[in-house]
Amino acid sequence: MSKNQFKNHGRQYLAIPGPSVIPEAVLQAMHRPAPNIYAGELVEMTATIVPDLLRVARTNGKVAMYIGNGHAAWEAALANVIASGDRVLVPATGHFAYGWAEMAKGLGAKVDILDFGKRNPIDINRIGDALRADKSHEIKAILAVHVDTSTSIRNDISALRSVIDAEGHPALLMADCIASLGCDVFEMDAWGVDIMVTGCQKGLMVPPGMAFVFFNDKAAEARTKMLRVSRYWDWVPRANPEEFFMYWNGTAPTHHLYGLRTALDMLHAEGVEAVWKRHAVLASAIWAACDCWSSEGTLALNVVDEANRSVAVTSLFLGAPNGTALREWVEKNIGLTLGIGLGMAQPDDPDWHGYFRLGHMGHVNGHMIMGLLGGIEAGLSALDIAYGEGALNAAARVIAKGS
Numbered sequence: 001m002s003k004n005q006f007k008n009h010g011r012q013y014l015a016i017p018g019p020s021v022i023p024e025a026v027l028q029a030m031h032r033p034a035p036n037i038y039a040g041e042l043v044e045m046t047a048t049i050v051p052d053l054l055r056v057a058r059t060n061g062k063v064a065m066y067i068g069n070g071h072a073a074w075e076a077a078l079a080n081v082i083a084s085g086d087r088v089l090v091p092a093t094g095h096f097a098y099g100w101a102e103m104a105k106g107l108g109a110k111v112d113i114l115d116f117g118k119r120n121p122i123d124i125n126r127i128g129d130a131l132r133a134d135k136s137h138e139i140k141a142i143l144a145v146h147v148d149t150s151t152s153i154r155n156d157i158s159a160l161r162s163v164i165d166a167e168g169h170p171a172l173l174m175a176d177c178i179a180s181l182g183c184d185v186f187e188m189d190a191w192g193v194d195i196m197v198t199g200c201q202k203g204l205m206v207p208p209g210m211a212f213v214f215f216n217d218k219a220a221e222a223r224t225k226m227l228r229v230s231r232y233w234d235w236v237p238r239a240n241p242e243e244f245f246m247y248w249n250g251t252a253p254t255h256h257l258y259g260l261r262t263a264l265d266m267l268h269a270e271g272v273e274a275v276w277k278r279h280a281v282l283a284s285a286i287w288a289a290c291d292c293w294s295s296e297g298t299l300a301l302n303v304v305d306e307a308n309r310s311v312a313v314t315s316l317f318l319g320a321p322n323g324t325a326l327r328e329w330v331e332k333n334i335g336l337t338l339g340i341g342l343g344m345a346q347p348d349d350p351d352w353h354g355y356f357r358l359g360h361m362g363h364v365n366g367h368m369i370m371g372l373l374g375g376i377e378a379g380l381s382a383l384d385i386a387y388g389e390g391a392l393n394a395a396a397r398v399i400a401k402g403s
């Protein structure tokens with residue numbers, strides 16, 4: 001038996017930042033014959049999903065649901081409040097801000113990007129300057145990514161609301177929580193977020209396929225001023241359906257709904273705050289291990305200040321070509337898949353092979369994180385990549401203390 005056949009004799013572990021690990025209970029809930037979409041269990045169950053989603057987002061607002069991925073959520077949100085010719089401000093701390101900005105451009109928006117680099121969060125003062133300079137209040141919305149999954153920077157969304165209010169600016173605050181919802185602390189209403197978008201395949205632990213747009217009264221009011229909104233993206237019937245098919249503008253994602261129902265049961269049984277805490281402890285364990293590894297050799301956490309790090313994803317530098325070599329080694333030999341570096345270097349640049357990411361969002365516990373870290377250390381060791389000692393002990397101590 002060749003060495004790398006070991007990997008087929010145990011569970012594979014997909015530790016990429018989305019899609020995340022799917023709980024067995026979610027898979028089992030989805031494994032069933034097709035349900036009736038006109039009456040009965042599916043219809044009743046969907047009505048219970050809406051309030052439970054709102055509780056995860058911490059909002060008393062509304063939610064519109066779509067069959068789609070995160071990109072669909074981006075377009076859905078924009079299509080309801082941004083008309084061709086409207087101006088939006090996009091603070092960028094990584095790849096995904098540019099993605100949302102592109103979506104806005106495609107809808108005809110004028111897009112101002114403020115780039116804060118790949119290692120630091122949004123500088124709120126510069127947002128204040130931009131809003132102050134916009135004397136005629138042309139900026140209709142700020143499109144802010146809460147956790148940029150490429151850099152693993154977490155931005156302070158509530159500070160954005162404070163600066164918008166301090167400047168007396170009417171711009172809508174829109175947040176991308178695709179990576180962060182159900183992982184990092186997020187309070188839609190308390191933080192004054194008008195529109196929040198997410199998908200089902202990261203913190204919500206369901207296979208990719210559903211997108212959600214949450215909105216408050218101010219956003220609903222902005223929607224009424226739109227000259228036209230494409231029927232498919234219109235959030236009005238989806239958030240206020242008179243008939244079941246209106247939730248989805250057509251056939252519902254039947255099996256995904258069973259999966260989501262179970263995922264929401266799991267999330268609320270644990271408690272949203274306990275879910276945040278679990279992610280924080282596990283992320284601290286990862287950072288503690290990285291601090292030890294980086295005491296020798298080249299490994300480095302992308303985000304220096306802990307306060308600016310997501311607890312759902314960690315972006316790391318190892319140096320080319322070792323980032324790719326490590327990913328390939330752990331996948332081939334031990335059944336562990338790490339995330340590629342994204343947005344840190346262009347894919348055709350040799351430096352691209354120096355970056356990788358860890359996904360630790362959703363259905364993760366202590367032994368999985370210890371396995372992830374142990375697997376990385378095995379890879380570093382097998383490839384003769386220099387690293388500092390004590391990482392696994394340090395991580396174990398964090399987990400012991402936190403649980």
Ligand SMILES: *Cc1c(COP(=O)(O)O)cnc(C)c1O
Pocket residue numbers: 018069070071072096145147148149176177178179199208
């Ligand atoms: C994953 C992700 C997206 C894109 O979602 P898709 O489902 O791949 O379309 C957008 N923004 C953030 C922050 C993400 O993490």
